[in-house]
Amino acid sequence: MSDGQWSPSAGTGQIVVSGLTKQYKNVRAVDDLSFTVEPGRVTGFLGPNGAGKTTTLRMLLNLVTPTAGTATIAGHRYADLADPLRSVGAVLEASSAHKGRTGINHLRVICAAAGLPAQRADEALALVGLTPAAKRKFKGYSLGMKQRLGIAAAMLGNPQVLILDEPANGLDPEGIRWMRGFLKGLAAEGRTVLVSSHLLSEMQLLADDVVIIAAGKLVRQGPVDQVIGSMAHGGRVRVRTPQAEELTAALREQSATVDTDAHGALLVTGVDAPTVGRVALAAKVELHELATERPDLEGVFLELTAGKAEIR
Structure with missing residues (x-):
């Protein structure tokens, strides 16, 4: 007071x-x-x-x-x-x-x-x-x-x-x-x-x-x-491109992991956004979106506790 x-x-x-x-x-x-x-x-x-x-x-x-x-x-x-x-x-x-x-x-x-x-x-x-x-x-x-x-x-x-x-x-x-x-x-x-x-x-x-x-x-x-x-992936890169297959193949050659969300965007982990941009340029792939998605507390929590919830 x-x-x-x-x-x-x-x-x-x-x-x-x-x-x-x-x-x-x-x-x-x-x-x-x-x-x-x-x-x-x-x-x-x-x-x-x-x-x-x-x-x-x-x-x-x-x-x-x-x-x-x-x-x-x-x-x-x-x-x-x-x-x-x-x-x-x-x-x-x-x-x-x-x-x-x-x-x-x-x-x-x-x-x-x-x-x-x-x-x-x-x-x-x-x-x-x-x-x-x-x-x-x-x-x-x-x-x-x-x-x-x-x-x-x-x-x-x-x-x-x-x-x-x-x-x-x-x-x-x-x-x-x-x-x-x-x-x-x-x-x-x-x-x-x-x-x-x-x-x-x-x-x-x-x-x-x-x-x-x-x-x-x-x-x-x-x-x-x-x-x-502290999470190892430090975030993921979200990419939108009309040439998804070509970019996915090129990124996997760089040991990146590539998934696709419900809207068709590529979700890339294992490499950062500048690397994705360089790979796309070298492969002559057109990009419509390139953004880093940082993890939030909810995502980190779910990753750290995955499969550990119990009913007591």
């Missing part, structure tokens, strides 16, 4: 997951997982269905006991934090509340239980844009409003660390844009923001770093641009 009381508290908010494992009878939900989440950045936590994301977050918050390994926040287990509400805010599902209670009263009950000033409830509602709905009963809230109320509850203690599981679920495009700006703003204040999501295009806009897991294992971690740029 403008008066400074919402600035993050002192101390590091680094999250460290080390060798984390969770075994459920014959299913290993999380398998020797290690990664770090740094303060001052938004980290996207990504994986296909059944990858172990929610189980990992629940172990991080001491809601599930690990079979092996550790998960710490600022060097401590969540259960060992002196004042967890003031250190960590978490939303693992849309906010739940008594259906007859208003949004503001729901937050005031939490404040009373946590020993926080009642005015924090009003401030938190304003922070997430729910002040106009403060006196509406919870049963009349949309899913998107419930998501915002959950985030307001997580922010009551002015935490250094925010952990959110699918926070954009139920939000309309305007709400998603608001969420992006809100979380980026928290990270800019030096807070640690860990966000699990299936909205990969939104993650590419929101996240500074990503942690990608599949079948309980880490498959890639790093800044978004580096993860996207």
Whole structure:
């Protein structure tokens, strides 16, 4: 807030997951997982269905006991934090509340239980844009409003660390844009923001770093641009030509891989666009389009996790 009381508290908010494992009878939900989440950045936590994301977050918050390994926040287990509400805010599902209670009263009950000033409830509602709905009963809230109320509850203690599981679920495009700006703003204040999501295009806009897991294992971690740029093919070249057969034959002589999309364009990997242009010139092939298609986060994610989605 403008008066400074919402600035993050002192101390590091680094999250460290080390060798984390969770075994459920014959299913290993999380398998020797290690990664770090740094303060001052938004980290996207990504994986296909059944990858172990929610189980990992629940172990991080001491809601599930690990079979092996550790998960710490600022060097401590969540259960060992002196004042967890003031250190960590978490939303693992849309906010739940008594259906007859208003949004503001729901937050005031939490404040009373946590020993926080009642005015924090009003401030938190304003922070997430729910002040106009403060006196509406919870049963009349949309899913998107419930998501915002959950985030307001997580922010009551002015935490250094925010952990959110699918926070954009139920939000309309305007709400998603608001969420992006809100979380980026928290990270800019030096807070640690860990966000699990299936909205990969939104993650590419929101996240500074990503942690990608599949079948309980880490498959890639790093800044978004580096993860996207790390793919071996580095993108593909899209070509449109009336002489597709001639160009395909010439490119394959250069060890390029050539496929055709539904619209008849050639999709070339293994060589870059200038090489395609030189090959076309040498073969006297007319080009109508020549463009490099860079991989995006969704494409990289699907390639890294191909065949690893499981239903657990």
